[in-house]
Each structure stands twice: as C-alpha cells, then as structure tokens.
Amino acid sequence: MSDWFTKLKNAKKSCIIDGNLKKIHYDFGDGKEMVEEYDLTTNCVTRRAWRYKKDLKSESAWEIEVGDPEPNYNVEEKCMIREDPSQPFVSRRITKKSLEWRIRNLPYPVDVYSVTIEKETYSLIVRTSNKKYYKKVLIPDLERLGIQLEQENVSFTHKFNTLIITYQKPNKLIEFEKALFEEIKQIQPKNYAEDVNNCKPS
Template identity: 50%
Template sequence: MIIQNWLERIQKAQKIGIIQDGKRKIHYTFGDGLEMVEEYNMETDVLVKRAWRNRTKLKGDGAQWDVEIGDPEASLVSLESIGIKESSSAPFVTRRITKSALEWRIRNLPYPLNTYAVTAEPEKKCITVRTSNKKYYKTLSVPDLERVGLLPEQNRIQYSHKYNTLIITYQKPPEVVQLEKKILEEVKKVKTTKEGDPDCKPS
C-alpha cells in the first residue's frame, strides 16, 4: 500500500529534531542517501517547509536543497554562484500547505483571472496552468497525491488572482489528511532540543 510505504519510510529514517523560532524542525536521513528537512508551526502543527537533497550524487555537504514546500531560501540558490541570475520579473512557483488544502502561488503573472485555465491531468498525475494568450504554461506535480495513490481531480481545484499572483488551491482528500496526521504523530515522537540546548541524539 502506497500510504504505508511512505509512512514506513518516515518511521525508518534517522531523525533529529530541534525547536527554533516557534517551529519544530526535523532532519531526516534515509537509507538511500536522501535527506529531508521539515519545519512545522508549533501553534498550528501545519507544515511550513520541506526540502530535499541527495548527498550521494553531489558533493557531500555542498549538495543543493530542492524545496518542495515553502519559499526558496537565498542560500539554497546556486545559479548566481556561476554567474547566471534569473530575471526578478520571471514567474516563479512556491508551494504551501494549509489544514484543508494544498496551495501553489505563481508570482509575477500580471494577466486577469479569465486568462488562466487550471486543469487536472490525471493521466499525467499533474495539474497544468496555461494562459489563453499563450504567454505562460506550467506543469505542477502533486507529490501529496502520489504518496497516497490518488490522481488529481478537477472538482477539488479553485484559483484566484491578485497582486500579480495566481493562487491555486486543491482541497485535500481524506486520504491526504489521514496520512498527514500519521506523519505528524511520528514527528512528535522525535526527541527534540530547544535552540541553545545540547545537541540531541538521532532517533
């Protein structure tokens, strides 16, 4: 069962936790060389950041983090270090999670709301965003659904537009809510220290 596979992977991972800046931060090390970091809001228990890296493929600690949830950090961006800088006006996507929905924000899109079509593509396991003026096209993966073996459904999608940002929300299916609950239970089992305390041992 896919849900059980993801849950078991979390359970088997080596985990270190710390409480810092009002967030519960967990570092996971998996047996295949992947690392994952998560940050949870201590008041709401909502996941505010998740990032991945594979230290076995790149240069150890120099491997770059791939942000799945939350805003990218300046320290994670490597393009500028080799002289390439993306235009500050180019559209870019960030992902967030609320208690009831998955959310994408695509910034620097100035077109009115009726320009956009946001479509569930179950055969491709993704959501696509396109504009009628053919100025923008984007494919959005939905790993949260893949982890519970579900395909995206059109009737769960809503979107709005303000401040040059297209906001897409996807109502969580019960299976995603249940998995998040189980993962949170595992997260809360991790022995954590508060900032300034001695380092804790991996769980």
Template identity: 45%
Template sequence: MKRKACLIEAFETDKAVFEKEVLRKYKENNIMYKNTIWYKLLTSAEKTCLKEDKIRKIHYKFEDDKEMVEEYNVDTQVLLRRAWKAKGKLGSEGKWDVEIGDPIPDEVQNIEAVEIMESKDQPIVTRRNTRVNLEWRIRNLPYPIETYCIKANNEEKCVIISTTNKKYYKKLPIPELTRLGLNIEQANIQSSHKYNTLIVMYKKPQQLLDMEKEWYEELNKVKPVKDVPNDCKAQ
C-alpha cells in the same frame, strides 16, 4: 402499532449498517496510507528533532543517504517547509531542493545577486501548505484570471496551467497525492489572482488529512535535541 414498530426496527437496522459501513471505509483509508512506501519510509527513517520557539524542525535520514528536513508551526501543526538533499556526484555534498516553502538562496550567491534574480519578470513558483489546502503562488503573472486554464491531468500526475494567450505553461506535480496513490480531482482545484500573482489551491483529500494528523502525533514522540534559548536563535 405492529407495523410502526417494524418500521422503527428496520430504520434502526439500516442506521446501524450505514454507521458500520462508514467506520469500515474510514479504517480502510487509515490502513491504505500506512501500507504506502512513503509511510514506511517515514517510519523507518532516522529522525532528529530541534525545537526553536514556535517552530519544530525534524531532520530525516533515509537508508539511501537522502536527507529531508520538515519545519512545523507548533501552534497550528501546519507543515511550513519540506526540503530534500541527496549526495552529489562522487559523494560530494548535495544541495537542498525545496518541495514546500520559500526557495533557499544558493550559498555562493551574495545578497545583491539574489535580489537581482528575484527582480526579473520571469514567473516564480512557490509552494505553500495550509490546514486544508495545498497551494502554489506564481508571481509575475499579470494576466487576468479568465486567461488561465487550470486542469487536472492524472496521466502525468500533475495540474497543468496554460493561458489563452499562449504566454505561460506550467506543470505542477502534487507529490503528496502521488505518494498515497491518489488521483487528482478537478473539483478540488480553485484559483484566484491578485497583485500579479496566480494562486492555485487544491483541497486536501480526507486520507491526506488523516495521515498528516497522525504523523504529527508520531513526530511528537521524537524528543527535541534541545530547546534553543531566545538569545541563541539564528539571525
């Protein structure tokens, strides 16, 4: 009986040590992203919120005059779009550069010109964001899935796509990982191919998931400028 009691006591001690270690590592991960330049930039930026139906839009203005806009789905809390704008030459108005979401057509182009551009056979890359994955969709790639070689490259901080027929080569940066100082893990990469579109998925690491969750809660503290009525929505 005494031996059994000792074994139980040892088990409980090991369990407590294990739980303490798990909690310590979790807190370390939490602290790590808060110490990044990226997190500090977000917290120090001037932020404005606009809520339109199920979309929450956040406009950031940074100290270097760069601007960023994020759009979130209110129901899923998923980031739908992130775009950047920097001042042009001689202080002129810059153009928006989309990091996540569909590209923004050039304002000087008419609709017909945009349709002509999109109808070309050149591969077109768009970024998507889901709860658990970072995604890239590359249209106009007709080759079967076994043609593609998709590799993590931490030296260049990107995922590299190449084909066995040497007809396509592309580097896909992952700024979300670079900003947090995280390596790209080959095991987190998955892909599929259908309708002439190659879909590359990268499973989000826990640290990124934790930061996204906490940052959305922080953004909830930014009060909307106004709620846009349904009859006033942009067409």
C-alpha cells in the same frame, strides 16, 4: 498505512525546536535526506526540503518542495547573468484543508488562466489562453500516497499579479498528516545550537 508512512517511520530522525517551529530531519539511509518544519500552532508543514548525496564524498544543495526558494547571497554571482526577477516563479504552501501554490509575476486577468489536472503525472497544468504562460506543477504529496487527482478539488484566484491555486486536501491525505504528526510528537527534540546544521536547509 501507506508505504510512504512506513518509510518515514523507519527513517533515522532527529528533531529541534526553534521558536514556534519544530524541525524534523529524516535520513533514509539511501543517500536521501528530508527536512520538514512544522508550525506548532497549526501543526502544518511550513517548509519541506530534500538533499541527495551525489557520491560518497559530496552532497547536492537542498531542493525546496514546500516554502519559498532559498535566497542566494553568493557574491561571485553578482557579475554573472542571472534570471530576470520579474519572471514568474512558484512557491508552495500547506494549510489545514488545502495544498496551495502561488505563481507570482503573472499580470494577466483571471479569465485568461486555466488549471487542469493531469492524473498520469500527478500534475496541475497551468495555461493562459493568450499563450503567454504554461507550467506543469507537480503534486508529490499525493503521488507518494497514490491518491488520484480530482478536477473538482481545484480552484484558483488572481490578485496582485499572483495566481493562487488551491487543491482541497482529500480525506486520505488529512488522515495521513494526522497520523504522521502523532509520530513526530514522540520524537524528543535536541538542543538547537548543537543540531541546527542537521535540521536547517542551507
């Protein structure tokens, strides 16, 4: 199995069940933490977030890798200049057979877009022929496993001002996810009320 699988297996882990979600908190012992949330119906990751310790006393905010960005309810920011909510933004989904990205607030017709792979950086390059939009979308899932990107696995559609990009999962990724979920099933969940702060990004 891969080095990444070994790192996950050796990490300090805790687990809680919250409704239909199983939440796993990984502590890698090097200042890095990861939280994954699994849908117990599909066994797919619905959310993945990372946190890094800046120094011995402080921690950074959670960075969302899979799932929608965290809403910001900070009252102090009401009087500050904020990013236009109509600007394009990316969210990620994982299904049984594919990796998926949704780029919202893109009004251009589907024939304007191109999505090409960049093997060296494990990225998808999203462009519009009218030069109104450009985005490099990283695929850390494949980079961690050293799985090369293939253009034939990429497809996309456009509807409701949203570009939906799909990357068909390689067999190696599917096998990795199955093996990891078998490991996760062995982790005994703790009481939700006691452990919620560990397993819920905020």
